Amino acid sequence: xxxxxxxxxxxxxxxxxxxxxxxxxxxxxxxxxxxxxxxxxxxxxxxxxxxxxxxxxxxxxxxxxxxxxxxxxxxxxxxxxxxxxxxxxxxxxxxxxxxxxxxxxxxxxxxxxxxxxxxxxxxxxxxxxxxxxxxxxxxxxxxxxxxxxxxxxxxxxxxxxxxxxxxxxxxxxxxxxxxxxxxxxxxxxxxxxxxxxxxxxxxxxxxxxxxxxxxxxxxxxxxxxxxxxxxxxxxxxxxxxxxxxxxxxxxxxxxxxxxxxxxxxxxxxxxxxxxxxxxxxxxxxxxxxxxxxxxxxxxxxxxxxxxxxxxxxxxxxxxxxxxxxxxxxxxxxxxxxxxxxxxxxxxxxxxxxxxxxxxxxxxxxxxxxxxxxxxxxxxxxxxxxxxxxxxxxxxxxxxxxxxxxxxxxxxxxxxxxxxxxxxxxxxxxxxxxxxxxxxxxxxxxxxxxxxxxxxxxxxxxxxxxxxxxxxxxxxxxxxxxxxxxxxxxxxxxxxxxxxxxxxxxxxxxxxxxxxxxxxxxxx
Ligand code: MN
Numbered sequence: 001x002x003x004x005x006x007x008x009x010x011x012x013x014x015x016x017x018x019x020x021x022x023x024x025x026x027x028x029x030x031x032x033x034x035x036x037x038x039x040x041x042x043x044x045x046x047x048x049x050x051x052x053x054x055x056x057x058x059x060x061x062x063x064x065x066x067x068x069x070x071x072x073x074x075x076x077x078x079x080x081x082x083x084x085x086x087x088x089x090x091x092x093x094x095x096x097x098x099x100x101x102x103x104x105x106x107x108x109x110x111x112x113x114x115x116x117x118x119x120x121x122x123x124x125x126x127x128x129x130x131x132x133x134x135x136x137x138x139x140x141x142x143x144x145x146x147x148x149x150x151x152x153x154x155x156x157x158x159x160x161x162x163x164x165x166x167x168x169x170x171x172x173x174x175x176x177x178x179x180x181x182x183x184x185x186x187x188x189x190x191x192x193x194x195x196x197x198x199x200x201x202x203x204x205x206x207x208x209x210x211x212x213x214x215x216x217x218x219x220x221x222x223x224x225x226x227x228x229x230x231x232x233x234x235x236x237x238x239x240x241x242x243x244x245x246x247x248x249x250x251x252x253x254x255x256x257x258x259x260x261x262x263x264x265x266x267x268x269x270x271x272x273x274x275x276x277x278x279x280x281x282x283x284x285x286x287x288x289x290x291x292x293x294x295x296x297x298x299x300x301x302x303x304x305x306x307x308x309x310x311x312x313x314x315x316x317x318x319x320x321x322x323x324x325x326x327x328x329x330x331x332x333x334x335x336x337x338x339x340x341x342x343x344x345x346x347x348x349x350x351x352x353x354x355x356x357x358x359x360x361x362x363x364x365x366x367x368x369x370x371x372x373x374x375x376x377x378x379x380x381x382x383x384x385x386x387x388x389x390x391x392x393x394x395x396x397x398x399x400x401x402x403x404x405x406x407x408x409x410x411x412x413x414x415x416x417x418x419x420x421x422x423x424x425x426x427x428x429x430x431x432x433x434x435x436x437x438x439x440x441x442x443x444x445x446x447x448x449x450x451x452x453x454x455x456x457x458x459x460x461x462x463x464x465x466x467x468x469x470x471x472x473x474x475x476x477x478x479x480x481x482x483x484x485x486x487x488x489x490x491x492x493x494x495x496x497x498x499x500x501x502x503x504x505x506x507x508x509x510x511x512x513x514x515x516x517x518x519x520x521x522x523x
Pocket of ligand 1 (some may be wrong): 051075076143
């Protein structure tokens, strides 16, 4: 059970302070959700709307705007109450309703069946493809984080599935979006449920070490703060930051579980106004404490692939204690903690954009949109590279549309097959295996028989019926298959068997002839 909070708590915790229109919007969303969920309780016994408030508060804390916070308050209304999405749209406008709808749809994706790496990766992709908008993903992450915080109220057998899914899908997505605050907490909670013994072991180790460590850290902090003051550098924040239990566990595994070899259990974090201040701070730190050779990492001039920026140095602190110091500007800090969500904090767009969506047809002014876009795109680009897709179209949009022309369908065992839009059961069968493709005799979509030229829809479970004996594909299939994989296999098989093959379309034929002639002429 988490503590009971009010809508005022949500508003107060907004990292990007809400203006009066924003406050009005989230308050109205709360009243609406409260009424819709009236009488409903969570498993833990608290009123259901508490879950909505906590979800909204997480969104506020990471700096999301009023519209997204409102969507967080309303996210379970269509699924769990009699109030419809249309009613939300009528009251709060298309955009908020659209986010709520996206979150509802994401709720239907489940981790099931096979546990292979490919499957997990596909599941992440499908999640993103279904979400279509980054705000939908972020609301879903906040929803899941609160569900993880209250996981002890859930039956044990469900706990494991939810914790696994959180670790492998949700935390990874938070990581890709750079929202380390959410990623870290999700991992720690999931770790606790999945490996309670290891969790306890690492936690105890950490607690012992931390107590011992803290007094040295505090002495170093005092000394560094004094040095900065002397040089006239404004300190925005300087404090010790403990490593998360799960990341400590991962590191311990690399160091034979020997905690004395880990130097950043608690790191000192210094936040100073400008990049120049960062480098000057580095000098001041090194003047007081000798740096360890080869441990100065300048992620300001050379950011990490996910965009992370900071200077790290490992020093011999008070009494020779080895400790890490991280130096960064407030903006770098925000981006490190909140990733893509940080982009809302620095933009004046906060509630202004929403007011347009809510009260007028005009879009956010062009220049704001542009600024926003460049940074989003930078991040999404890296992300997209990660996923191994290359689609220039993508660059023109804020939406997650690099999967736009894809659909994802399940095998009855839960494997995900990634297909181009308008694919058919025959494409699906060939995507599983060419032998399966050749032997298709029928197909079911979500348990119902469908024709072989049926258009598969996103998320459907496709069951392929096959002949026992090997057989040839049907030449007619060439009229409707979408994937080149299926097409070429069918042609090859039929050719081999000497069957009649449908002639190539004229254009292709003509091009082939032209190419042939061109080659001849070269010779
Ligand atoms: Mn929920």
